[in-house]
Every structure is written in C-alpha cells, then in structure tokens.
Amino acid sequence: MLDHLLFLFSEAFVALRRNRLMSFAAVSTVAVSLYLLGGLGYMYLRVSEYAERIPGQFDMRVFLKQGTTFDQIRETARAIRAIDGVREARHIPREIAWRKMREQMPKETEGLENPLPDAFKVTLSDLSKAGHVREAIGRLPAVEPNGVVYDEAARQYLDQGLRFLRWLGGTLGGLLFVTAGVLIYNAIQLTILARARELRIMQLVGATRFTVSMPFVIEGMMHGLLGGALANLLVWASHVHLQDRLSSLQATANLGSYPVGLGFAAFCGAGAAYGAVCSVLSLRKAMRQTT
C-alpha cells in the first residue's frame, strides 16, 4: 500500500516537473485568484474590526436637568445602560466638568458660578442604533429637553460607508469566489486534457479509477498549495506596502501586524481544496471522454 502511494505521489511530482508550463499556468491562476479573493477577504476583516472599534469614537453627550438629585442620576444611569445599543454610560459630575472647563478657559470662566449640569458620556455598541438610543434617552425624566448631543450626520455618513464596504466585500467576494473557481477549474482542466493520452494509457493497462485519478488530484492540490502560498506572499507584501504608505502619511489608522502563519495556513488550505475539487471535476469529464 505504501509502495503504491509512493508511486502515486512520485507520478504527481514527475508530472509537475515535466509539465512546467502548464504547472506555471495553473499555479499563477490560483495565485492571482486567491490574491484577489483573499486580499479582499483580508481587507473586509480589517474593516469589520475597525467598524467594531469606531462607535467608541462617536460618543453621545447627555445633559441632565439642573438640580437633579443623586438618586435620579443613579436611576438615569441604570436606564441608559439598559437601552439596546448602549455599550457604556459614564457619569460626568458637574463639578468635575466645571473644573476642566476652568482649566481650559480660565479667563472666560473667571468669577462665574458653575452653570454646567450633571452629564453622561454614552458609548454606543452599534452605530446603526444611535437614533433609537437618542430617542430613548431623550424620554427619560431627568434629561434636559434637547439635552442629547450627538453628531447624527457624521454617524449616518460613517454607518452608510461601513454598510457599503460590507456589501461590496460580500458581493465582490462572492463573485470573485465563483470566478476564481472557474479560472482554476479551467487551468487544471487544461493540464488534464493536455495529458488525456496518459489517462487513456492508464485505463488501457487496467489501472483503477483511484490510481488513474490520484496523481492528477495530488498535482491539482500541489498547484493550489503553491498558488495559495504565492497569494499569501502577495497579500503580505501588499499589507506591508500599505502600512508603510499609511506611516508616511502619518495617518491615525493602523493595519496592525499581518498574521503570516495563519495566512499561509488559510491560503494554502483554500488553494489545495480548490485544486482538489477542480481536479476531481475536470477528471470526471476527461475520464468520461477517454473510457
């Protein structure tokens, strides 16, 4: 059995070596397809991660009525935290807010009594629920009429942008997934058709379907594996390049480090799976024609 497996693997590797041009075509097709697909997927993941962090940067300010008691403040805090879409509600006592203001604007505040009310800084967990949170907070009895301050336009703009990116990622990703499959299938089918003679000879000498198929499937997996590794290197290089560009522009956004090992595992795994599936599908067609 081991001897036979060695034969199947050696046949696959000999074919890889001897059919360099077709192998190159298949590997490069897999690499480009997975680079586009994987690159987009990676970008999508990063954008999603960023989107998770962004709501914190769009805090809501809630001002309470003058003379609100400590119990009312505590009750209001509890009510705000219970609203769906609220991650955190932090009380800002009027004394602390006034002290900060006096530090920042000493001349303007000199000789004045503290005019500030108690307030809350509310952090959202989901930007799309901002409207609902704002309304719910505005209805609370201790909250000043029009006491909820929030940049709705900026929030909506960002929310729409993120939705569009998610939609683009999903749609383009889906299309690329199918296109990559078709390209890889065609590339592997070409390598198999170029060796239809070999298939016929194997069948004539009485090789079983398994023996006939395996070298081609192994070869397809190797094409996918190499293409996947190449795609990972390309995505990694793109990541490093983009990170350098962002650094040179002194942008606040940071891509973080690229997960090289995970990338190799994911790209090579996807490539090998693609290669195996496409080989099996191509072989079914080729074997129907040669048997």
Place this chain on the structure above:
Amino acid sequence: MELPPSPSQPLVVFDQVEVKYAETVALDGVSFEVQKGEFVFFVGKTGAGKSTVLKVISREVRHTGGRALLNGRELNGVRPSEVPLLRRQMGIVPQDFALLAGKRVWENVAYAMRAVGASAKEVRRRVPEILERVNIGHRADAFPHELSGGEQQRVAIARALINNPVLLLADEPTGNLDPEHSIEIMELLAQLNVRGTTVLVASHDMMVVELMGKRLIRLEAGRVVPPVEGMGLA
C-alpha cells in the same frame, strides 16, 4: 475480475453482436468464436469494424445488441468498477503505440506494472526480462522519440505483455511500419502465441497477414464475410 481457466469453452464468443453509434452501424450481427491459444487476424478495409471488435472485447465500447462473451462472461455485464480488472487479463497494443513521450522505454513498461499495484522490487526484476523478450533491452534508457517505428511497437508490445495477459489485442500493429519491421513484429506476436497467449490482431496489411498463414476473420461494413484468397485491401 478473474478469467478462470476453463479449457472446454471458447475464450471469446461473439453472437450476433451489434454496435450502433448515433447514426452509424459499426458492427451488424457479427458472430465468431476464438479458442484459447489461437492466433486470429481480423481483416478488412478501413471502417469495416475490425477495431470495434477489439474495443468490444476490451470494453472500451459497449455492444448495443447480441451477446459478447469473454471466458463465458457477458461483457456488458461487467460493472465499470470491474473493467480495470478485466483489462489486466489482456494486453492491449493500440494502433498509435500510445507511449508516454516523457518517459523512457523502461519507465513506459514499468508504468503499466506500477499502475496495477506491482511493487518497485517486482518491477525491477520483471521489466528487463520483458524488454529482452521483445528485443528492445538495449534501448531501455531511450525516450520514445529516439526510437524507430518498429522499436516503438516493440515497447508497446512489451508493455502489453508485462502483466502476463492470457489475451493480446493488437490494433493495426504494423500500420506505421515498413514491410521488414512489420514481419519482425508479426514474428514476435507468433512467438508469444506459441508460448500460449491468445493473440487477436486487427490489420489491413494483407501481405503480412497472408505470410503468417493464421486464421482470418474478414469484415466488411460491420459484417463477417467469407475470406477471399489473394484479395488486396486498402
């Protein structure tokens, strides 16, 4: 699938066999029997149905009517998963030699053994022996394109014999050869037949066929017709 020895019954039986493709009738009620150890030529013009007869026996083609038996078993009854096992009982020499261009002579022959599960050790022992038997041992390391037509045919025959088949099917084995090499190849097939292998050859090379003096089955437009002495076939 085994072909158990059964001396009383013919090895191949065709009984009113028909093969129809979409619009074409390739075999139209063909009947004959071949006993074990026989050497039989199927002769006829191009398109007469000679190759189709061999393809029905090797199960490359399924007959659409009549009965075709190999060692008593109906060939259409052989399941697809059993076809490889059926083919291991026969050696097939295709018209175009079907050698792998990227493999050396010994690799081409070894490949047929390895593909059916023989060990590397077994291959090392058997391949030189079979190459010597068909007089091509001295070109073991050559690639097919470095060989003459006759030498390529010898390699194809060596490959067909490597798994000790009881039946050898050769489709136009001299079709691409000059008369001298054609006779050499036929003599080689005759030697194999003397050793007990049943040999079925499709050929339109009447000069060689008549020289061999073996049994003839003549086909014309998919039917078996009586042989005509001294006939010239295109």
